Amino acid sequence: MGMKLVLDLDACQGYANCLIESPGLFDLDDRTDKAVLLDETPAEDRRAEAEAAVRGCPARAISLESS
Amino acid sequence: MRRIAVVGGSLAGVHAAEALREHGFDGDVTLISAENELPYDRPPLSKEALLNGMPMERLSLRAPEWYEDNAVTTRLGNAAVRLDTARRTVLLDDGTTVAYDGLVIATGSRARRLSSTENAPPVQILRSIEDSLRLRERLRPGQHLVLIGAGFIGLEIAATARxxxxxxxxxEVGRVPLGRALGDEVGAWFRALHARNGVEIVCTCTVEAIERLGEGAVLTLSNGRVFNADVVVAxxxxxxxxxxxxxxxxxxTDGVVCRSDLSTSVPGVAAAGDVARWYNPLFDEEIRVEHWTNAVEQGRRAAHTLLGHGEAFSAVPYFWTDQYDARMRFVGRASAASEVVVKESGDDRLVALYGRDDRIRGAVCVNAPRELVRYRTAIRDQVRWGDVTETPSAIGG
Incomplete structure (x- = not known):
């Protein structure tokens, strides 16, 4: 069972914490100042990074589901 | 270990409780808080919540059901007043006690107050949701707000009030705002940011006297200036x-003295968040960090340590502040830096690096999130100072 990252763009406040916690999984859109999800279904070895991004989001805009 | 008490209804406290359950701890978890509300998020209190108001559902760190679902018992509105580590009990201010086998200290910090004279008007502070709501009522257009102290909270309130x-x-008592935290170069940039937005920062100056005048006050500064204020916040x-x-x-000693795994001098007791002073091997110093992300990660680490899975906490501190259109992010340590280099500086952008002992130790990035990512990695990898200061900072895109 893999994991699936879900980004709620309405909730995103552009803090950029996700980008700092896991730069390979997230970027920031320069025009909208909101997060961009680079990899929706990261490999299992990136779970710690993905979880850090979820915890590190003050807007609680990121969640991790099983896929 | 059957009973774990978490003292402090804080960000660190909630994450400690959550990590205990994630780690499979199925004993009693009690979360003790001096505040009446379920634990909530503080960063918005000087920004969005002060500007527009924010419902408690959005400020709360976890929904009420979360505490039920995770069998976390809450004791709200009860400050811990005494700890008996021989009997393993926490005495609360209502006279009751909570017994524990393991304890997480996450009582955080409180805002310092001015030593006030008898007829001084109430000088407000901003730390709790009540403080924020009280201040919000007083922030009316056209009024004059005087802030004592140009630290992060003061600058954020200034931007919101504008x-x-x-x-x-x-x-501000220092030569520039944020000088003690970030040095004169970055402080001067923030002073200019606020000047562009119509805020005067009177530096190298203290408040000599505050006298009540109606609902407001008359302030006398050490440079001789006297002016009226409708609202005063320290x-x-x-x-x-x-x-x-x-x-x-x-x-x-200025916080709870912790080992590198956040355990304390007493067995079965760990600490996390603003209150914890610990040895960070990455910077080779004992530090106490009052940052959001630090509280999250230390809360988790303290829980793991109590459950017998302790390991050194060596994170790179990370901090942010939003003022007007400037989104500043800071990584690492600046206070002990011997070198500061401003890589880029413009009205809407700033990149500054901090170094010591030929290593990069910190970076300030305003509206430059990708640079921040790059320097955070450099700090974690203890990259040589010359290698980061001599390479161009421009990153495409």
Whole structure:
């Protein structure tokens, strides 16, 4: 069972914490100042990074589901 | 271990409780908080919540059901007043006690207050949701707000108050705002940012006297200036909440003294968040960090340590502040830096690096998130100072 990252763009406040916690999984859109999800279904070895991004989001805009 | 008490209804406290359950701990978890509300998020209190108001559902760190679902018992509105580490009990201010086998200290810090004279008007502070709501009522367009202290809280309140249409003056004892935290170069950049937005920051100056005048006050500054204020707020730092540990055997020195795994001088007791002072091997120093992300990660680490899975906490501190259109992010340590290099500086952008002992130790990035990512990695990898200061900082895109 893999994991699936879900980004709620309405909730995103552009803090950029996700980008700092896991730069390979997230970027920031320069025009909208909101997060961009680079990899929706990261490999299992990136779970710690993905979880850090979820915890590190003050807007609680990121969640991790099983896929 | 059957019973774990978490003292402090804080960000660190909630994450400690959550990590205990994630790690499979199925005993009792009790979360003790001096505040009446379920634990909530503090960063918005000086920004969005002060500007527009924010419902408690959005400020709450976890929904009420979360505490039920995770069998976390809450004791709200009950400050811990004493810790008995021999009997393993926490005495609360209502006279009841909570027994524990393991304890997480997450009591955070409280805003410092001015030593006030008898007829001084109430000088507000901003730390709790009540403080934020009380201040919000007083921030009316056209009024004059005076902030004492140009630290992060003061500057954030200034930016919010300008958006609400107030006149704002800040009185700062240092040469520049944020000087003690970030140095003169970055401090000067923030002073200019606020000047562009119509805020005067009076530096190298203290408040000599505050006298009541109606609902407001008359302030006399050390440089001789006298002016009226409708609202006065002090943002002069915070102190760790540790008095309740006096006599408990838990060692405190400007915070709870922790080992690198956040365990304390007493077995079965760990600490996390603003209140914890620990040795960070990455910077080879004992530090106490009052940052959001630090509270999250230390709360988790303290829980793991209590459950017997302790390991050194060596994170790179990370901090943010949003003022007007400037989104500043800071990584690492600046306070002990011997070198500061400003890589880029413009009205809407700033990149500055901090170094010591030929290593990069910190970076300030305003509206430059990708640079921040790059320097955070460099700090973690202890990259040589020359290697980061001599390479161009421009990153495409």
């Amino acid at each position: 958006q609400l249409g107030l006149d704002v003056t800040i009185v 943002g002069i730092g915070a102190s760790p909440v540790t008095e309740w540990l006096d006599g408990s055997g838990v060692q405190t």
